Amino acid sequence: MIFLRKKISILFLLSFAACTGRKGEELQTIDNLQPANTLLKVEVLVSGMDVPWDLHYGSDDHLWVTEQGGNVWRIHPATGERKQVLYIRDVWRQRTTGLLGITLHPNFAHNPFVFLNYTLMRDSRIFSRLERYRFQNDTLVEPATMLEIGGNTGHNGSRITVSPDGKIMWATGDAHGVMSAQEDTCLNGKILRLDMDGNIPADNPDPKSYVWAKGFRNIQGLTYSDKGILYTSEHGDAIEDEINLIVKGANYGWPVVEGFHNLEKEQVFAAAGSSLEPLHAWTPVVAPSGMTFYNHPAIPEWTNSLLLGTLKTQSLRVLQLNDAGTAIVKEEVFFADRYGRIRDVCSGKDGAVYVSTSNRDWNPGTGFPKQGDDRILKITPAGKAIYTVLKSSSAGAVIKLNGQELYQQYCASCHKPEGTGVKGIFPALKNSAIVNGSAHHLIELLLKGKKGKDGSAMPAFSFLKDEEMTAVINYIRSSWGNKATAVSKKTITQTRR
Numbered sequence: 410m411i412f413l414r415k416k417i418s419i420l421f422l423l424s425f426a427a428c429t430g431r432k433g434e435e436l437q438t439i440d441n442l443q444p445a446n447t448l449l450k451v452e453v454l455v456s457g458m459d460v461p462w463d464l465h466y467g468s469d470d471h472l473w474v475t476e477q478g479g480n481v482w483r484i485h486p487a488t489g490e491r492k493q494v495l496y497i498r499d500v501w502r503q504r505t506t507g508l509l510g511i512t513l514h515p516n517f518a519h520n521p522f523v524f525l526n527y528t529l530m531r532d533s534r535i536f537s538r539l540e541r542y543r544f545q546n547d548t549l550v551e552p553a554t555m556l557e558i559g560g561n562t563g564h565n566g567s568r569i570t571v572s573p574d575g576k577i578m579w580a581t582g583d584a585h586g587v588m589s590a591q592e593d594t595c596l597n598g599k600i601l602r603l604d605m606d607g608n609i610p611a612d613n614p615d616p617k618s619y620v621w622a623k624g625f626r627n628i629q630g631l632t633y634s635d636k637g638i639l640y641t642s643e644h645g646d647a648i649e650d651e652i653n654l655i656v657k658g659a660n661y662g663w664p665v666v667e668g669f670h671n672l673e674k675e676q677v678f679a680a681a682g683s684s685l686e687p688l689h690a691w692t693p694v695v696a697p698s699g700m701t702f703y704n705h706p707a708i709p710e711w712t713n714s715l716l717l718g719t720l721k722t723q724s725l726r727v728l729q730l731n732d733a734g735t736a737i738v739k740e741e742v743f744f745a746d747r748y749g750r751i752r753d754v755c756s757g758k759d760g761a762v763y764v765s766t767s768n769r770d771w772n773p774g775t776g777f778p779k780q781g782d783d784r785i786l787k788i789t790p791a792g793k794a795i796y797t798v799l800k801s802s803s804a805g806a807v808i809k810l811n812g813q814e815l816y817q818q819y820c821a822s823c824h825k826p827e828g829t830g831v832k833g834i835f836p837a838l839k840n841s842a843i844v845n846g847s848a849h850h851l852i853e854l855l856l857k858g859k860k861g862k863d864g865s866a867m868p869a870f871s872f873l874k875d876e877e878m879t880a881v882i883n884y885i886r887s888s889w890g891n892k893a894t895a896v897s898k899k900t901i902t903q904t905r906r
């Protein structure tokens with residue numbers, strides 16, 4: 410009898426673990442927030458998880474979530490009802506190792522494939538494995554290893570996504586290898602590109618190599634925009650966390666380059682190869698994590714933005730892109746220190762935003778984990794506020810503009826958007842001998858300004874950062890028919906001295 414009861418309770422526990430949720434009940438609203446105009450609410454979709462590392466909204470209209478310890482969950486995005494669809498026994502979880510990235514085949518109804526990435530230990534060696542499963546009868550079956558690379562106790566990446574042309578993009582960490590990120594034959598510190606069966610696509614930069622781009626330390630966010638541009642977020646060392654725009658075959662410089670090319674050794678390295686600068690860099694660091702491109706009218710203020718979760722600064726950041734997607738023009742910070750560390754963010758078909766906390770990981774903030782951690786929070790438009798409305802903590806901060814935007818902001822009021830100037834007052838920059846002439850002379854003019862006729866003056870622009878000065882000068886030297894050679898940031902730095 411006792412034996413039987415034990416058995417029943419074990420069975421009960423098992424079925425409870427395999428399927429939990431609050432069918433029929435409403436989600437609990439815990440906050441209201443408001444970007445410029447749209448009132449939003451934050452609801453608890455799921456609580457009691459253990460480091461939900463990666464959130465993926467599938468074409469089956471469910472939220473797919475990995476827990477660092479090895480569980481995979483399929484969650485109903487309206488009710489929070491969840492089913493455990495897999496537990497991977499050989500996941501090796503330590504500080505930042507474990508079950509990490511997840512993504513689904515974009516046409517899941519016809520190709521029910523799920524791609525996962527996790528750390529494992531074999532013969533006391535550590536590996537990162539990319540594995541494909543098939544979803545069948547509410548479980549993941551038929552594991553097939555696509556690729557296995559060297560791992561370490563940290564710096565294992567890893568996020569996975571599917572490119573618009575149907576290839577698997579896998580962002581690996583440098584696994585603490587000193588020069589791994591620069592070595593073409595090593596698959597660490599890279600973005601790898603594979604077809605859905607694990608083969609090397611013929612149109613990779615080198616048709617014999619998985620490598621798509623190199624020079625990364627430890628990528629934590631990976632997302633495509635609706636224009637098909639690939640962006641990453643990455644942990645810097647003590648300085649220079651980065652957001653990068655990924656170009657086929659490019660080198661992002663780690664470990665020689667950190668952040669922008671502002672040191673001499675970085676400029677020498679960049680001049681010798683094809684090293685690209687980030688779109689944005691943070692010093693002091695914020696510890697950027699999961700990132701998703703958002704472009705849904707549900708939250709108009711967030712359209713054409715990268716939504717980024719951060720661990721150290723415990724925030725959701727909205728990085729507004731310019732129209733071309735080539736620059737970050739504004740950064741807003743929400744929830745700073747409110748819910749603890751934020752591990753990942755994704756958005757659903759209806760524009761709802763989902764965020765996961767990471768307060769049961771190796772490095773929780775003071776006072777965390779709290780009851781209910783870890784949680785998946787859901788952010789959607791709200792009818793009316795029931796709490797004091799949260800605002801972003803640094804709304805409107807302009808962090809970096811491209812040359813054209815800088816010109817429109819600082820120069821166009823006098824020299825006019827088309828560079829035509831105002832006759833007799835503000836000289837035209839189109840066909841200007843000064844614009845097209847000596848770079849040194851032009852930089853001096855911008856740094857010092859100049860008194861014009863009738864009391865009009867060209868203001869001094871020495872407050873512009875070197876990279877901004879470079880961008881605006883190269884914009885005026887290549888627009889409206891001007892065809893002068895580009896000026897390097899180094900020349901500007903030297904002229905300033």
Ligand code: HEC
Binds near residue numbers: 819834861867868
């Ligand atoms: C408040 C008005 C004003 C603004 C804003 C302004 N300028 Fe000027 N700029 C002038 C005036 C006035 C002159 C003519 C000075 C002189 O007499 O030499 C001038 C001259 C110049 C010239 C020399 C052109 C030539 O052919 O003589 C350049 C180049 C130039 N500006 C670039 C810029 C750039 C780039 C910006 C933005 C970063 C800018 N200016 C912003 C007023 C302005």
